[in-house]
């Protein structure tokens with residue numbers, strides 16, 4: 001290759017990486033994720049943002065485009081009121097291609113649907129076992145070169161399988177044309193951690209080991225695994241939400257300020273943050289399983305899968321060195337709440353307020369992701385009429401313009417899958433780091449501690465913290481009422 005050919009190849013590559021697609025090819029359009037999240041999110045994009053990108057649904061057969069449109073209507077109706085004019089536009093954008101994974105030539109049906117398109121986004125909302133096959137079949141009919149590949153989570157089930165999967169996909173799609181979805185990265189309330197931390201000087205200075213004594217991250221759900229028994233039994237809490245959603249939130253919490261707002265700078269800082277998170281050791285893990293999990297359809301009767309996990313780790317960076325980070329998640333807990341709580345050091349023993357404040361609760365900064373996005377500051381104020389005593393007070397700021405809802409997250413994710421902006425996706429180096437962080441604790445044949453449905457999980461998890469877990473704001477509000 002001479003210099004100018006090499007240069008134009010490099011320019012083409014760079015343009016391809018973030019190029020906007022002029023069609024969305026959606027594998028798994030008849031599946032559960034599409035029904036609950038993707039179709040409502042796409043409809044909302046068409047309704048609110050005048051989206052006009054053709055959407056080609058890919059199925060394995062037995063569907064007509066009319067049936068697909070009916071299905072889309074059901075799904076949109078279930079998620080809220082339908083604006084007929086907008087739904088008409090959405091429905092007109094839907095097309096259908098029928099494929100057979102064992103017959104790559106069947107993928108030509110996709111080509112027929114995207115005639116005239118120059119660059120497309122293939123979105124795989126299908127079981128991960130099909131990712132490599134789908135990529136190979138797309139390449140076999142020349143649909144990989146002018147395209148981006150978007151894959152849902154999970155990406156592998158451990159470090160080794162993630163690398164093997166990457167090896168397969170990379171045969172047909174270079175890394176900068178692969179997008180790995182973690183819908184938590186599409187949540188405004190998660191992404192906003194960056195703005196709250198770095199746009200507000202009052203927080204910027206505080207989020208440092210000199211001031212912070214510990215950090216607690218809770219992702220609690222008050223519902224059980226419902227009809228996902230088979231999937232969940234094979235997955236467990238660590239793989240379902242810790243390796244991905246929780247570690248991505250943690251990355252936003254601990255990362256340094258990106259050099260610029262360019263996607264690569266943000267991605268680089270998030271990756272660097274994950275590299276600093278210490279590999280979790282077994283002694284720093286508590287696993288739980290809710291009572292009755294083994295009776296759920298699809299779950300093995302002697303399943304040792306965890307429906308709850310709590311762990312402790314450290315972030316070995318100049319900013320966070322020595323601060324314990326404890327994370328917990330679980331199904332069938334008391335409340336649904338995702339909250340990051342930063343516990344500040346108490347005032348110095350030499351200070352004026354020592355006498356009264358040493359027994360009082362420390363200041364807390366609670367970054368609330370859901371159900372209501374915002375920040376709550378737990379502070380101390382003087383007791384009425386007595387300057388020698390302090391009372392706890394809470395200052396709550398609601399970010400009513402931000403949401404942590406799944407559909408809203410998928411609107412951004414789908415929008416970016418098409419626009420090409422990579423910042424809200426997981427890069428391969430992050431996938432590798434996040435599997436590395438949990439690799440020592442992933443599989444265990446030991447029965448987890450059984451906990452009561454509607455509780456806060458196994459009591460042993462308290463030992464991972466200095467003084468126990470704080471109740472998330474929403475649960476505290478209920479508790480006090």
Ligand code: BG6
Nearest residue numbers: 183221240241245370404405406
């Ligand atoms: C999914 C997990 O990725 O995230 C589910 O598979 C979990 O088990 C869900 O309930 C939580 O997402 P959200 O947006 O409802 O907090």
